[in-house]
Structures are given as structure tokens and as C-alpha cells.
Amino acid sequence: MKDLKNLVNNINEKWTDIYHSLHYxxxxxxxxxxxxxxxxxxxxxxxxxxxxxxxxxxxxxxxxxxxxxxxxxxxxxxxxxxxxxxxxxxxxxxxxxxxxxxxxxxDEDKLENVLENLSDSEAETVAKAFHFLSREARKCSW
Amino acid sequence: MKDLKNLVNNINEKWTDIYHSLHYxxxxxxxxxxxxxxxxxxxxxxxxxxxxxxxxxxxxxxxxxxxxxxxxxxxxxxxxxxxxxxxxxxxxxxxxxxxxxxxxxxDEDKLENVLENLSDSEAETVAKAFHFLSREARKCSW
DNA sequence: TATTTATATCTTATAATACGATATAATCTT
DNA sequence: AAGATTATATCGTATTATAAGATATAAATA
Structure with a gap:
């Protein structure tokens, strides 16, 4: 069972963390x-x-x-x-x-550096996650 | 073996797609x-x-x-x-x-809606991905 | 032909952005 | 303690960004 509200908040915090650390x-x-x-x-x-x-x-x-x-x-x-x-x-x-x-x-260099430090399976998890999210986000018409 | 340049570009495209679809x-x-x-x-x-x-x-x-x-x-x-x-x-x-x-x-409502449409295992993949990325991004001192 | 539609321009007004010069008060140096 | 340095704040000035109303133009539509 998914605790959605909590997941939403968790993703949002990390979304801004990641952007703050890796933006150009x-x-x-x-x-x-x-x-x-x-x-x-x-x-x-x-x-x-x-x-x-x-x-x-x-x-x-x-x-x-x-x-x-x-x-x-x-x-x-x-x-x-x-x-x-x-x-x-x-x-x-x-x-x-x-x-x-x-x-x-x-920033491509920063992101590449971050991905280098992930294991192969972690990097694959990240690739899949963005695939899933963008697939569903595109359907969001609001 | 990871094709990093390709993954970087892929994530960046989806990053902006997701933001464009789900921002407030x-x-x-x-x-x-x-x-x-x-x-x-x-x-x-x-x-x-x-x-x-x-x-x-x-x-x-x-x-x-x-x-x-x-x-x-x-x-x-x-x-x-x-x-x-x-x-x-x-x-x-x-x-x-x-x-x-x-x-x-x-947008919390949009993101919740997107996550609802993911399977449990997909949602878990997304949660893990943000965990991995933010963990490593935080180490990025540039 | 008259009307509507899509842009563009002109005028005017306010907010945002930025910096040099200067002021003030606290801290550090000698 | 006196002078130098540091952290902010303020004043004057200049440019750019933002926005809307009024008006103009040209194309499409009724």
C-alpha cells in the first residue's frame, strides 16, 4: 500500500534538493x-x-x-x-x-558526476523512474 | 555498462518534461x-x-x-x-x-494523481531513484 | 462590404535591477 | 585607545522589465 501524501512530499523535497545542488x-x-x-x-x-x-x-x-x-x-x-x-x-x-x-x-557535468557514483542497478532505477514519471506526467492535462 | 552521456541527456529531457507538466x-x-x-x-x-x-x-x-x-x-x-x-x-x-x-x-495534486497511476513497484522505483539522486547530489560541492 | 480576429505599435506608469558613493556601527589591529 | 577593516544600509541615478489602454493594420469571415 502506498502512502501517497508522504511520497509526494518526499519527492518534492528531493526534487528541489537535486535542483539546488545540480543546476547550472x-x-x-x-x-x-x-x-x-x-x-x-x-x-x-x-x-x-x-x-x-x-x-x-x-x-x-x-x-x-x-x-x-x-x-x-x-x-x-x-x-x-x-x-x-x-x-x-x-x-x-x-x-x-x-x-x-x-x-x-x-548541469551535465554535475549530473554525470552524480551518476558515476551510482551503482549500475541504482542508475538503472533512476532511468526507469524518470521514464515512468514522464510517461504519466504527459497524460496530465490540467 | 552505463552510457552516461546518453543517460544524462535522457534525464534532463524528462526532468523538464515533468516540470512542465506538473508545476504549479x-x-x-x-x-x-x-x-x-x-x-x-x-x-x-x-x-x-x-x-x-x-x-x-x-x-x-x-x-x-x-x-x-x-x-x-x-x-x-x-x-x-x-x-x-x-x-x-x-x-x-x-x-x-x-x-x-x-x-x-x-503541484501536489498533479503529482499525487501521477503517482496513483503507477503500480506499486513503479512507485517504489521512483521513491528509490529520488533517494539515490539526492544522496549523491548533496555530496556535489562544485 | 462590414465585422471579427491576430498582431503590432505608441504612450504611459510602475517595479525590478544594479551600482557608485556615502553613512553607520561593530570588530579587529597595532 | 585610535585607526583600519568589515558588514549592512541608504541615497542618488540609470536602465530594463512589466503591463495595460488606445489605436493601427492586415487578413479572414459573415
């Missing part, structure tokens, strides 16, 4: 909303300016300005829809992906 | 630096204003102003050191912990 030391100071936008753009295909406005909960003109700033920094680009030429898709550039990774992923 | 929908728009400061304060004991300045890489006067703003929002409080009365420790308030959790933890 980044220098480029990107803003809060910029990270939120990039996170969403990375995970979804064909997002428009309006979609992004809804996602971060601001008016469309504000979202339009956010995108303008991200373009100026070279983190995203725009691509007009061919079906409906009013719509504009926001595309992540390789530079944007790089900056986002530095802000959301674990 | 937060409304309070706290700034980038504020989150960084709160994250560090949560994980370390007895941090001074100077420690925090070094951590986020700004001058001491800037850090002092960050703390002032966090105090105004009720997210941290100050406590003067009794040994050295020049030093001031920054303490997280329950409100600060709440706001930080909303910005760094996974």
Missing part, C-alpha cells in the same frame, strides 16, 4: 517571464503570440512586446502562418534553447 | 532574482546579506535592497547575529516558503 551556475540574467515563455515554447509546437499571452496571463499587446524583446536577444524568431496570415508562430532559436537549458536543466 | 500554475509574479535568493535561503542555514550577494553575483548594496524588498513582501525576515552584531542573518518566513514552493516544487 548561469550568468545571463534572463527575466522571469522570459523563462516561462521559453519553457512553454520548447514543449509545444506552433504557438502563436496569442497562445503565449493566455499562457502567462497577460494582454496580447504585452505578449507581443515580450516576443519583441526575446527576438532582440536572439532567443526566438517569428514565422507567419501560411494558412492564416494573421497568425504568427513563435519559434525557439538554438540560442534560445541554450539559454533555456541553462535555466531549467541540470 | 502560479499567479504571484515574483521576480527572477527573488526566486534565486529564496531557493538558496531555503537550502542553507544562517545566510547573511553578504553571502547572498556573493551567491547571486551582485554588489552588497544591491543584495541589501533585494532583502529589503523581500521583507516588504513578507517573504523573509532579518535576525542580527549575537556573536558579531554587524552581521545579519536572513530567515525565510512561512509565507516565503509557500511562495517558493509554488515556484520550485511540483
Amino acid at each position: 551556475i548561469h550568468q545571463e540574467n534572463i527575466s522571469h517571464q522570459a523563462v516561462r515563455l521559453l519553457q512553454h515554447i520548447e514543449k509545444r509546437e506552433a504557438l502563436t503570440v496569442g497562445d503565449l499571452a493566455d499562457y502567462i496571463g497577460v494582454s496580447h499587446n504585452t505578449a507581443s512586446e515580450h516576443i519583441k524583446r526575446l527576438i532582440k536577444k536572439g532567443l526566438v524568431s517569428k514565422k507567419r502562418s501560411s494558412e492564416d496570415e494573421r497568425r504568427v508562430f513563435v519559434i525557439m532559436t538554438p540560442e534560445g534553447r541554450g539559454v533555456l537549458n541553462k535555466h531549467t536543466r541540470l | 500554475i502560479h499567479q504571484e509574479n515574483i521576480s527572477h532574482q527573488a526566486v534565486r535568493l529564496l531557493q538558496h535561503i531555503e537550502k542553507r542555514e544562517a545566510l547573511t546579506v553578504g553571502d547572498l550577494a556573493d551567491y547571486i553575483g551582485v554588489s552588497h548594496n544591491t543584495a541589501s535592497e533585494h532583502i529589503k524588498r523581500l521583507i516588504k513582501k513578507g517573504l523573509v525576515s532579518k535576525k542580527r547575529s549575537s556573536e558579531d552584531e554587524r552581521r545579519v542573518f536572513v530567515i525565510m518566513t512561512p509565507e516565503g516558503r509557500g511562495v517558493l514552493n509554488k515556484h520550485t516544487r511540483l
Whole structure:
């Protein structure tokens, strides 16, 4: 029998521990909303300016300005829809992906170092766990 | 034999997938630096204003102003050191912990829902994986 | 053709970020 | 004890980020 509440809390504590120990030391100071936008753009295909406005909960003109700033920094680009030429898709550039990774992923060198110190069976357990969690998380539509 | 580079990349992709699917929908728009400061304060004991300045890489006067703003929002409080009365420790308030959790933890309801959909043995695998990772991550001093 | 829709721009306002200069009080040095 | 050092705080100033209302433009739709 699973004690779910306890497991949830346990995972959450360790989730933040792991991130705090293994995250990148980044220098480029990107803003809060910029990270939120990039996170969403990375995970979804064909997002428009309006979609992004809804996602971060601001008016469309504000979202339009956010995108303008991200373009100026070279983190995203725009691509007009061919079906409906009013719509504009926001595309992540390789530079944007790089900056986002530095802000959301674990530092590859640190993580590799950690995994080296695990036994083969422990490393396998970790690989399986992330497989299970991401498989089910993807189904979560809330 | 472990293919580490591949495992690292695999975990990182799933790490961001999971966060994107399960993070809280937060409304309070706290700034980038504020989150960084709160994250560090949560994980370390007895941090001074100077420690925090070094951590986020700004001058001491800037850090002092960050703390002032966090105090105004009720997210941290100050406590003067009794040994050295020049030093001031920054303490997280329950409100600060709440706001930080909303910005760094996974949504408890979503995570519980995900775990419910795992078999007992899968859930156990997940619990073990976080145990192993956080155990080794804690040793990472870089 | 009139209306709606999707973006963009302009104006205005506030908050966040940062640093140099300076102030203050506590501690350490000589 | 006097002077130097250390830890914070505050003031002045400047830039960037954030946001929304009003307005403009161009494409699609009724």
C-alpha cells in the first residue's frame, strides 16, 4: 500500500534538493517571464503570440512586446502562418534553447558526476523512474 | 555498462518534461532574482546579506535592497547575529516558503494523481531513484 | 462590404535591477 | 585607545522589465 501524501512530499523535497545542488551556475540574467515563455515554447509546437499571452496571463499587446524583446536577444524568431496570415508562430532559436537549458536543466557535468557514483542497478532505477514519471506526467492535462 | 552521456541527456529531457507538466500554475509574479535568493535561503542555514550577494553575483548594496524588498513582501525576515552584531542573518518566513514552493516544487495534486497511476513497484522505483539522486547530489560541492 | 480576429505599435506608469558613493556601527589591529 | 577593516544600509541615478489602454493594420469571415 502506498502512502501517497508522504511520497509526494518526499519527492518534492528531493526534487528541489537535486535542483539546488545540480543546476547550472548561469550568468545571463534572463527575466522571469522570459523563462516561462521559453519553457512553454520548447514543449509545444506552433504557438502563436496569442497562445503565449493566455499562457502567462497577460494582454496580447504585452505578449507581443515580450516576443519583441526575446527576438532582440536572439532567443526566438517569428514565422507567419501560411494558412492564416494573421497568425504568427513563435519559434525557439538554438540560442534560445541554450539559454533555456541553462535555466531549467541540470548541469551535465554535475549530473554525470552524480551518476558515476551510482551503482549500475541504482542508475538503472533512476532511468526507469524518470521514464515512468514522464510517461504519466504527459497524460496530465490540467 | 552505463552510457552516461546518453543517460544524462535522457534525464534532463524528462526532468523538464515533468516540470512542465506538473508545476504549479502560479499567479504571484515574483521576480527572477527573488526566486534565486529564496531557493538558496531555503537550502542553507544562517545566510547573511553578504553571502547572498556573493551567491547571486551582485554588489552588497544591491543584495541589501533585494532583502529589503523581500521583507516588504513578507517573504523573509532579518535576525542580527549575537556573536558579531554587524552581521545579519536572513530567515525565510512561512509565507516565503509557500511562495517558493509554488515556484520550485511540483503541484501536489498533479503529482499525487501521477503517482496513483503507477503500480506499486513503479512507485517504489521512483521513491528509490529520488533517494539515490539526492544522496549523491548533496555530496556535489562544485 | 462590414465585422471579427491576430498582431503590432505608441504612450504611459510602475517595479525590478544594479551600482557608485556615502553613512553607520561593530570588530579587529597595532 | 585610535585607526583600519568589515558588514549592512541608504541615497542618488540609470536602465530594463512589466503591463495595460488606445489605436493601427492586415487578413479572414459573415
